[in-house]
Amino acid sequence: MPRIVVDPVTRIEGHLRIEAEVDNDTISTAWSAGTMFRGIELIIQGHDPREAWYWMQRICSVCTVVHGLASVRAVEDALQIEVPENARLVRNLIAGSQMIQDHVVHFYHLGALDWVDVTGVLKADPVKTAQLAASISDWPKAGAGHFTAVKDRVKALVDSGQLSLFTNGYWGHPAYKLPPEADLLAVSHYLDALEFQRDFIRIHAVLGGKNPHPQSFLVGGMSTAMDPNSPEAVINPERIDFLRERVQRAREFVDQVYLPDLLAIAPFYPEWTQVGEGVGNFLAYGGYPEGSIHDPSRYFMPRGIILDRDLSTVHPFTPDKVTEYVSRSWYAYTGGDEKARAPYEGETDPNYTGPEPPYKFLNVEDKYSWLKAPRYDNKAMEVGPLARLLVAYASGHKQAKAIVDSTLSTLKLPATALFSTLGRIAARALETKLFVDQMGVWLERLADNLSSGNLEIHNGALWDPATWPKSARGFGPHEAPRGSLGHWVEIENRLVKHYQVVAPTTWNGGPRDTSGQPGPYEAALPKTRLADPSRPLEILRTIHSFDPCLACAVHVLDGRGRRYTHLDPL
Amino acid sequence: MSAPDWDLVETLERNGYSRRDFLTFCTKMAAVLGLPAASAVEIAEALETKRRPVMVWLEFQDCAGNTESMLRASHPTIAQLVLDRFSWEYHETIMAAAGEEAEKALHSAITQNKGQYVAVVEGSIPLGNPGYCTIGGRSSLDIAREVCTDAATVIAIGACAWDGGLVSCSPNPTGAVGLEEALPGLDIVNLGGCPHNVADTAAVLVHWLTYNRMPALDSYHRPLFAYGSIIHDQCERRAHYDAGEFVEHWGDEGHRQGWCLYKMGCKGPHATYNCPTVRWNEQTSWPIKGGQNCFACASHRFWDTMSPFYRRLPDVPGFGADVSAGEIGGAFVVGVAAATTAHAIVSAVRSRLRKGDEHESPTITSPDQIKEVRHAQDRGGSRDED
Numbered sequence: 036m037p038r039i040v041v042d043p044v045t046r047i048e049g050h051l052r053i054e055a056e057v058d059n060d061t062i063s064t065a066w067s068a069g070t071m072f073r074g075i076e077l078i079i080q081g082h083d084p085r086e087a088w089y090w091m092q093r094i095c096s097v098c099t100v101v102h103g104l105a106s107v108r109a110v111e112d113a114l115q116i117e118v119p120e121n122a123r124l125v126r127n128l129i130a131g132s133q134m135i136q137d138h139v140v141h142f143y144h145l146g147a148l149d150w151v152d153v154t155g156v157l158k159a160d161p162v163k164t165a166q167l168a169a170s171i172s173d174w175p176k177a178g179a180g181h182f183t184a185v186k187d188r189v190k191a192l193v194d195s196g197q198l199s200l201f202t203n204g205y206w207g208h209p210a211y212k213l214p215p216e217a218d219l220l221a222v223s224h225y226l227d228a229l230e231f232q233r234d235f236i237r238i239h240a241v242l243g244g245k246n247p248h249p250q251s252f253l254v255g256g257m258s259t260a261m262d263p264n265s266p267e268a269v270i271n272p273e274r275i276d277f278l279r280e281r282v283q284r285a286r287e288f289v290d291q292v293y294l295p296d297l298l299a300i301a302p303f304y305p306e307w308t309q310v311g312e313g314v315g316n317f318l319a320y321g322g323y324p325e326g327s328i329h330d331p332s333r334y335f336m337p338r339g340i341i342l343d344r345d346l347s348t349v350h351p352f353t354p355d356k357v358t359e360y361v362s363r364s365w366y367a368y369t370g371g372d373e374k375a376r377a378p379y380e381g382e383t384d385p386n387y388t389g390p391e392p393p394y395k396f397l398n399v400e401d402k403y404s405w406l407k408a409p410r411y412d413n414k415a416m417e418v419g420p421l422a423r424l425l426v427a428y429a430s431g432h433k434q435a436k437a438i439v440d441s442t443l444s445t446l447k448l449p450a451t452a453l454f455s456t457l458g459r460i461a462a463r464a465l466e467t468k469l470f471v472d473q474m475g476v477w478l479e480r481l482a483d484n485l486s487s488g489n490l491e492i493h494n495g496a497l498w499d500p501a502t503w504p505k506s507a508r509g510f511g512p513h514e515a516p517r518g519s520l521g522h523w524v525e526i527e528n529r530l531v532k533h534y535q536v537v538a539p540t541t542w543n544g545g546p547r548d549t550s551g552q553p554g555p556y557e558a559a560l561p562k563t564r565l566a567d568p569s570r571p572l573e574i575l576r577t578i579h580s581f582d583p584c585l586a587c588a589v590h591v592l593d594g595r596g597r598r599y600t601h602l603d604p605l
Numbered sequence: 606m607s608a609p610d611w612d613l614v615e616t617l618e619r620n621g622y623s624r625r626d627f628l629t630f631c632t633k634m635a636a637v638l639g640l641p642a643a644s645a646v647e648i649a650e651a652l653e654t655k656r657r658p659v660m661v662w663l664e665f666q667d668c669a670g671n672t673e674s675m676l677r678a679s680h681p682t683i684a685q686l687v688l689d690r691f692s693w694e695y696h697e698t699i700m701a702a703a704g705e706e707a708e709k710a711l712h713s714a715i716t717q718n719k720g721q722y723v724a725v726v727e728g729s730i731p732l733g734n735p736g737y738c739t740i741g742g743r744s745s746l747d748i749a750r751e752v753c754t755d756a757a758t759v760i761a762i763g764a765c766a767w768d769g770g771l772v773s774c775s776p777n778p779t780g781a782v783g784l785e786e787a788l789p790g791l792d793i794v795n796l797g798g799c800p801h802n803v804a805d806t807a808a809v810l811v812h813w814l815t816y817n818r819m820p821a822l823d824s825y826h827r828p829l830f831a832y833g834s835i836i837h838d839q840c841e842r843r844a845h846y847d848a849g850e851f852v853e854h855w856g857d858e859g860h861r862q863g864w865c866l867y868k869m870g871c872k873g874p875h876a877t878y879n880c881p882t883v884r885w886n887e888q889t890s891w892p893i894k895g896g897q898n899c900f901a902c903a904s905h906r907f908w909d910t911m912s913p914f915y916r917r918l919p920d921v922p923g924f925g926a927d928v929s930a931g932e933i934g935g936a937f938v939v940g941v942a943a944a945t946t947a948h949a950i951v952s953a954v955r956s957r958l959r960k961g962d963e964h965e966s967p968t969i970t971s972p973d974q975i976k977e978v979r980h981a982q983d984r985g986g987s988r989d990e991d
Contacts, residue, residue, distance in 0.1 A: 041704035042741050045697045048669045050740055071738040072731075073666050074778030078771065086914040089900065093771050096670030096800065097698075140676070148701045188688065197657055197692035203710040204701030229684050233677050237886045244895025245885035247673040247800055251895045253855055258896035260860040267863025269896045365736070385778060387736035392744040493855035575703055586668050 036063065038396060041574055042070070046145040048097035049585025051544065053578060054399060055560060057568050065553075065560035067544050067578075068397055068404040069589045072365070072385060076534040083500070084110045084526050085254045087534070091522065094536065095586040096247040100133045100239075101515035102522070102536070102587070103252045108328060109522040110254045113509030117327060119491040122256035124481045125242055125270070127323050127335070128278070129249060130513065131470050131477065132238040135285055137516035138420070138467040139235075139293060141582045143228035146460065147221055149576045150300060152211040153201050155218035156189045164216040164223075171299050174291040176227060185223045205572045212303045221300070224292055231288050238281050241274050256493030263485050270492075275482045282478055286471045297464045301446055301457060308448060311456030311577035313559040314415045317341040317422035318542070320352065320521065322514035323473070335473060336514050339426040340411070344454055346429045352411075354510050357521065357537060360408040360548040363401075365389060373549045375410060378523040378535040379508060405589040408545040408554060409537050417555045418518025418542045419581060421453065421462040434472070438465045456559070459580040500529040508533075515539055517582050540588035543581045556581060630680040637808040637883060638820055639830045651815040657689070658814070659714050659722040662696035663752060665738050665745040666772045666781055667728025670800035671763040672698045678803045679887045686807070690814065691723070697740075708741045715752055723813070724756035729765040729772040730787040733780025746787055753784070758813060759793045761785065762806065764902065767795040767825075774908045785826070794819050795826045799902035804883040805831040825905060830879070836899055837874040839881040842866065866898050870915040876901035 042052035050071040056064045079090050087110060092103035104126060111118065118126075161182035168177035192198060213221070236246045242259055243249020251258040251269070262268035321331050321338030331338040339349035358375035361368055367386040368376065376382065388402050397403040410416070427435035442465060443450060452458055484490070497503065503526070511522040518539030525533035545554040559577050566573070631645040638644075664672070676683050676699075687693045693700075694714040695707065702710050714722060726749060731737035735744035753759045761784040764770035772781040785793050796806055809828055812820045820828045837843065845851070846865040853859060853868060867874070876899055884891045893899055900914050901907045 040742075043697050043703065043707055045700050045703040045707050048698060050664075050697075050738065052742075070740065071666060072779060073737075073772045073781070075771065077776060077778050078774045083913045083915065086912060089914060090771060090908075093668050093670070093799065096668040096673045099670070099673065144676075144699060153701070192688060195657070195692075197659070197694075199657075199687055199691070199693045200696065200699055201701045202692075202694050202714075203706040205706070226684055229676070229682065233679060233682070233887075236677065237889045240884075240886035240889035240895075242895070244890050244892035244897060246677065247670045249895070250892040250897045250900070253897075256855065258855060258860075260856055260896050262861035265861050265863070268861045269894070385737075387734050389736050390742075392735045392739050392742055393747065394739075394742040490861070491856065495854050495856070498855070570706070571704070 037568070039568055039571055039574075040396065041571055041578075044575070044578055044583065046148065046575075046579060047583040047585065048095060049583070049588070051578070051583050051585050052397070053556070053560070053574055054397060055571075055574065057565060060565050060568060062560050062563045062565065062574075065557050066397070066399045066403055067406075067546060067554060067556040069406040069544065069585045070404075071585060072405040072589050073586075074385065076536060079531050079534050082531050083529070084113075084524060084531050085498075085500075087524065087531055088252045088254070089250070091534075091536070092248055092252075094538070095584055097137070098133075098515050098517065098584055098587055099247040100129055100243075100249060101513055101520055103249075104130055105511040105513040105515075105520050105522040105536075106524070107252050107254050107511070108513065109509045109511030109524040110526070111509065112328075112511055113507040113524055113526050114254075114497050114503060116255050116494055116497050118256045118494055121261060121481060121484055121489065121492050122494075123324060123328075124477050124484075125251075125257045125259050125492070127477045128474065128481070129239060129242050129251075131323065131474050132235065132281075132285075134470050134516050135289070135467055135474070136232050136236050138463050139228055139288070140232055141463065141516075141579075142293060142297075142460070143221075143225045145582065146579045147225060148201075148204060149572060149579055150211070150304065151213060151218050151221040151225075152206055152208070153189065153204065153218070153222060154193070154206040155211070155213065155215045156186055156222050157193065157215075159186060159215035159219035161186055161219070164219045167216050167299075168220055172291045172295040174227075174295075176223070182219055182223060185226065186219055189222060205570045208570055208572050209566045210572050213300065214303075217299065217303070221296065224296060227292065228288075231284070231292075235281050235285050235288075238278055241277060242269070253493055255495055255498055256491075259492060261485055261490045261492055263488075270481070270485060272482075272485065275478070275485065278478055279475075282471070282474045285474065289467050289471045293464055294468060297461060298442070298445060301461065304457060307457040307576065308452035308455045310563055310573075311459070311559045311580060312454045313417050313555040314553075315342075315344045315454065316411075316414050316416045317425050318352065318411055318416035318418050318519055319423045319426040320512040320514060320519040321423075321426070322512065336423050337427050337430040337432055339430060340416070341422075341425050341429060342414070344451070346425065346450065349426060349429045354512075354521065356412045358410055358413075359537065359541075360410065362408075362549040363546040364404050364407045365402050366407065375413070375548070378521070378537060379525065379533075381523075381535050404546040406541050406545045406554075406585075408548040409542050410548060410552075415545075415548070415552050415554055415558070416542055418539045419459070419462075420466045420516075420518075421459045422518060423514060424462040424466055425453065434469050435465075438468055456577045456580040463582070503529060506532070515587075517584050517587070518542060520587075536587075538584070538587035540581075540584045544583055544585070544588055556583075633680050634808050634811045637804060637830065637879075638812055644815075648811060648815045657692045658757075659718045660691040660693045660696075660725065661711060661714050661722060661752060661756075662693070662725040662727065663748060664697050665726070665728035665730050665749070665766075666779065667763070667765060669698050669727070671727045671766075672696070674800045674803045675806065677886055678807055680804075681807060681811075686810070690810070704741075711752070715755060719755045721757050722755075723758050723760065723810075724753050725760045725762050726753065726766045726784050727762050729769045729781035729783060731772075731779035731781050732787065733778070737779040749784065750788060753788055753791055753793075758819065759784070759791060760806075760809070761793050761795045763801050764797055764799040764907070767797045768906050770799065771908050793826055794822065794828070797825075797827060797832070797903045797905070798878065799907075802831070802878075802880060802883055802885065804888075805879065831883075832877050832879075832903060834877060834879060835874065836872075836876040836878055836881060836901075839879070840873055840893060841881065842893060860896060866893060868917055869898055870913070870917055871898040872901035872904075872907075872911050872914070872918065873899040874918060875911070876904050876907075878903035
């Protein structure tokens, strides 16, 4: 059977390779492989756990923030530290803005070019484009003059013979279905979204000093000192106003650009509500606490599990049922690779047995990826916006239920349409709406605390490592843009003894396990028909719908006690 | 000073920004680069008249932090860089093409523009096993060698591409190294930082477009304008240090009043970068303004040399309110003389000014010498006008 390879899968973070067997232009089997490995969990051993967040944050910068947050939570869980309400709000604001910015960038800059033919712009009529724009939204940058300028800009690019980032796209591919005016509208919004994300993420500069890699996390709270009367305080009334303005602009962008674009583009691709389902099991650790992190009942995004597409039951989640296989991954477990291990007991030794580069194909019958294969109660699970939205919907989350029902009704689709490539893309947009609305709630609560004199931002009772127990271990969960993220840390003699990360893309993009059960990417591709197997645009559509992040997904710890002694933190 | 060609107005408007915006940008670039104001006109003319050079951006063992930083570019914006200034023909994270088509784009970019394109490298390169990072079935080292060897200029962007960064920290599981160690002998410009600050990268690219060469570099091959000054000396909280006003606990009165973070472990006195002046995200803030320590992320091998990040830097004689700023800055630098970035930069400038020899590294032993070298840096920053 002919084998096709997509490597590099671009418009993602990191290095992902897809191999697929094609039978009569239809994918019969697929393999997902992460092709890069660094070993950051090994590197963190022996360091001060209070600074682990700063190291772990470097796992990924597209998902900047999320590993920092999961790391401080893991250490706080180990040491039983509760953070003040203000720190919780600031964390929610930082993580919430990350969610919004990341989803917008995914839709316009990473995913859109799978559905929008940039060269279609040349055939578009700017006047008709303006009419189309006016029919779906009040967004102001929508006049015929504006669209003429955008079209001229694309034309100048094409005429120059230097297509820049658009070089060698699958332009003209028969799977592109949008009318030229919709192409022009989308390209215009591609540029608007670039501007939007750049301005919006200044929230991270205010609350974290910079982005990427904001720098305000602390075990026990945040470094964002609050004072209503100090111009030098990180959070003061002037900064609150600055944040309010960005949150308001985000609401406008999502309401007037992102959601209308989704609703305008989706009807041209109805078949994509039938393709790309995946494993049918969905996991959400839940997050964005409104109270203690130890009280999941007060999470803004609920915790739970859905099995076999059954939305009538939300099963409870317990961290103990998370395990990882390496039987098809380039690692070795002592005592054999067949049995899965839980993160606290996890061990890994990198053991590359793949082909010597340069190679044409991986040996997919053996080990073939740097990703491990995480399982929950031995089942492959999908994580991410769709999983979160389904868990919220099935849990009776008011806002989630309202927006899902109204969107399905507008598009005249049944709920089962969500189990698809397009469902994943839609869930991401709908979730963004939930977050732009909630950001305002968190921000006003912070503003109230600032004006009422509740200024506590850090719980320093256990900042001094001399106050710590000799050993402790903790779990730090977070719902990152791409899905459920967990950090597991073990501390001994004031230093990190053991560290493990199970990241969203490890769940979604991982390889087969010992029983041959495929991961969600691998399960989502079969049965997809390729209009032109030499230009497998359809593979990109489904894989991009998961929003892969490979830097996050590949990790390693060393459970065999190999450690190096580091400087004492004090 | 002659006015630039007015024909460019049409181009500017077509590209979605006003002539005033454009000239403002050129003036800012001149300022960041430490060039005289009149250079703004040269920059404007160069940017408007030249055919777009080809850019290829490689990613190896990276977190895409430097890519994300580029997406935050404001003057020029990433859209202007990608669509108007360079033909950005390969960049995995944002390019349209995938798989074989992406590899073809890379191949034609480097073969059709041999010796003329800009190569940017992000992430470290694993020498431990070629299987630790492959793209299209090829090893990182093979790709880096093929692409960088024939480039007009090579930029290693971010800490990992410069010196191996976090990935190469002990026990360095993959044998990761920076680009200059992976490809010895190659002429590379290093833009350290975790991640790099896009204001500096944009300035470097603009300098190259305008003058067809890189700005003045230090012995680490980093642009002096960005890496030549100590953070502590540029810090807005410096007066509190001199006055003996320190944050003692996170969230305390001093923290709320923006006092000095030295006692919390701030590495500003050992770090060089223009972070406090160019700042981040359209000059909105920088880490110390966010209430957190500087972790010296633009310093050479900072992960190994600056951690534990919350431990106070070694005590300095006279530390406190009664010592002048210059003495303290000097004492800190001398305290870590042999290996620190500051020392190396300083040495490089001195050497250059004397005889243009980049390899000699005189030892600095007194605050007076530091002052002398600071003057040298000031002069070094504007050497490009000649």
